Amino acid sequence: MSKKTHITLKVNGKSEEFLAEPRELLIYTLRERLNITGPHIGCETSHCGACTVTVDGKSVKSCTMFAVQAEGAEITTIEGIGTPDSLHPLQEAFKEHHGLQCGYCTPGMITRAAKLLEENPAPSEEEIRFGMAGNICRCTGYQNIVKSIQAAAAEMNSSQSSSSEAVGHKTTEAAE
Amino acid sequence: MIPAAFEYYRPKDIEGVLAILEQHGDDARVMAGGHSLIPMMKLRMADVPHLIDLQDVGGLSGIEVTGDSIRLGALVTQAQIIDSAELTRAAPILREAALQIADPQVRYMGTIGGNVANGDPGNDMPGLMQCLDASFSLIGPDGAREVAARDFYEAAYMTDREDDEVLTAVTLPLPQGGYAYEKQKRKIGDYATAAAAVQITGQGGTCTSASIAMTNLSDTPIFSEDAGEALVGTTVDDAAIKAAMAAMLGDIDPTEDNRGPVAFKKHVAGVILRRAITRAWSRA
Numbered sequence: 398m399s400k401k402t403h404i405t406l407k408v409n410g411k412s413e414e415f416l417a418e419p420r421e422l423l424i425y426t427l428r429e430r431l432n433i434t435g436p437h438i439g440c441e442t443s444h445c446g447a448c449t450v451t452v453d454g455k456s457v458k459s460c461t462m463f464a465v466q467a468e469g470a471e472i473t474t475i476e477g478i479g480t481p482d483s484l485h486p487l488q489e490a491f492k493e494h495h496g497l498q499c500g501y502c503t504p505g506m507i508t509r510a511a512k513l514l515e516e517n518p519a520p521s522e523e524e525i526r527f528g529m530a531g532n533i534c535r536c537t538g539y540q541n542i543v544k545s546i547q548a549a550a551a552e553m554n555s556s557q558s559s560s561s562e563a564v565g566h567k568t569t570e571a572a573e
Numbered sequence: 574m575i576p577a578a579f580e581y582y583r584p585k586d587i588e589g590v591l592a593i594l595e596q597h598g599d600d601a602r603v604m605a606g607g608h609s610l611i612p613m614m615k616l617r618m619a620d621v622p623h624l625i626d627l628q629d630v631g632g633l634s635g636i637e638v639t640g641d642s643i644r645l646g647a648l649v650t651q652a653q654i655i656d657s658a659e660l661t662r663a664a665p666i667l668r669e670a671a672l673q674i675a676d677p678q679v680r681y682m683g684t685i686g687g688n689v690a691n692g693d694p695g696n697d698m699p700g701l702m703q704c705l706d707a708s709f710s711l712i713g714p715d716g717a718r719e720v721a722a723r724d725f726y727e728a729a730y731m732t733d734r735e736d737d738e739v740l741t742a743v744t745l746p747l748p749q750g751g752y753a754y755e756k757q758k759r760k761i762g763d764y765a766t767a768a769a770a771v772q773i774t775g776q777g778g779t780c781t782s783a784s785i786a787m788t789n790l791s792d793t794p795i796f797s798e799d800a801g802e803a804l805v806g807t808t809v810d811d812a813a814i815k816a817a818m819a820a821m822l823g824d825i826d827p828t829e830d831n832r833g834p835v836a837f838k839k840h841v842a843g844v845i846l847r848r849a850i851t852r853a854w855s856r857a
């Protein structure tokens with residue numbers, strides 16, 4: 398056992414403070430310490446993306462980050478993206494377009510998609526597939542996930558275009 | 574999967590890093606993005622009793638493009654390479670290669686310093702840096718030194734860097750001419766079965782210089798000087814490309830693994846190099 402470290406995080410807008418061993422991975426902090434069980438443990442080997450959360454504006458596989466690394470960071474999980482009474486357009490669209498079957502990958506999928514749409518509010522199908530490449534789904538074959546993200550983007554852009562132009566549009570061509 | 578316990582340090586400057594490395598020797602190791610190291614620690618393939626997180630260390634970030642060279646701080650991430658318009662104008666091959674590494678989540682975290690220091694033959698940046706004739710800045714208890722990327726790699730996970738040295742920056746001359754980074758992999762996010770980095774210049778339809786390096790086809794990246802030479806003075810026609818492929822195949826030494834048998838890897842290496850040369854030349 399190594400010395401415990403004092404850690405402060407802001408998770409979904411709420412400040413959290415605790416003592417933890419440095420080897421505690423962020424996914425365990427979220428799920429077991431803070432009872433935030435939206436992010437899932439899938440492969441636990443940095444591949445599947447079920448544990449994806451946003452850490453200071455980056456999509457991160459929380460099985461591959463120690464909680465101490467995130468000291469002082471702002472973290473958003475699926476719980477911070479929408480509520481049952483007020484779903485995020487992505488959640489609404491995944492429901493509407495069958496973007497999930499078993500639902501295991503969905504929290505990570507939507508958390509990543511939210512970040513993708515922030516960076517690129519009107520992605521092409523290719524850009525969606527490339528931007529979602531770190532999230533694996535074993536049920537849907539991805540078709541409906543792509544459709545859901547496209548539908549959410551259209552919805553978000555139409556409700557926004559009346560007020561202001563989307564800013565910070567950034568496109569990344571698919572290299573693969 | 575939970576790694577073995579370790580002490581965690583987050584120094585603010587390089588002196589602090591060096592002091593901890595000196596105190597704990599082999600038992601201490603630096604971490605940048607952690608996306609090679611943490612998986613190894615979880616698998617207990619890396620034992621790191623003292624882990625030094627570099628994220629707060631000053632002077633290790635930043636992309637500087639000057640008239641004749643580019644300097645990337647060790648902590649520059651793959652995502653930052655992709656997003657930098659200035660860097661992409663100066664050296665588009667860096668962005669083309671970075672986009673072919675792993676997936677978005679990994680690219681937010683993975684750093685250029687970690688990628689080139691790691692020593693995994695599967696990493697994409699080492700071969701690219703050999704192609705571009707980059708050099709690595711190292712600092713240790715005896716001071717700072719520069720090592721050429723072409724002299725840095727000794728064997729898998731063995732590099733010229735001493736355990737008590739930290740890589741602070743990667744510097745490369747401004748690349749000239751056409752470029753291509755081609756990579757064959759089994760699925761998106763995978764390491765290369767074979768990858769080729771090509772930078773090429775020409776005048777009046779004749780190749781004047783060509784630099785070629787290959788990834789994951791030996792226990793180190795392979796800078797194939799002969800493959801480049803085979804193109805110089807030619808019009809980069811089919812015969813010249815075949816000669817470059819033959820020269821490259823003489824330099825690599827792939828082994829059989831879950832990406833396929835040796836004959837297959839050599840075949841793929843040839844295909845990938847042909848594509849890379851053709852695309853680079855079309856942009857020269």
Ligand SMILES: Cc1cc2nc3c(=O)[nH]c(=O)nc-3n(C[C@H](O)[C@H](O)[C@H](O)COP(=O)(O)OP(=O)(O)OC[C@H]3O[C@@H](n4cnc5c(N)ncnc54)[C@H](O)[C@@H]3O)c2cc1C
Pocket residue numbers: 442443444602603604605606607608609610611612627647673674675676679682683684685686687688690691695696697698738739740741762763764765
């Ligand atoms: C799912 C997945 C897929 C991947 N696919 C690819 C791929 O296709 N191509 C590819 O190239 N990489 C791939 N990677 C690896 C990824 O790019 C890593 O992030 C990168 O290899 C290491 O960078 P890092 O900053 O994460 O380094 P770390 O993991 O922090 O460190 C790696 C090693 O380098 C040492 N080190 C780090 N920084 C320094 C420094 N400044 N000075 C001295 N030593 C240092 C560490 O001690 C450690 O031994 C993949 C990773 C994952 C998880």
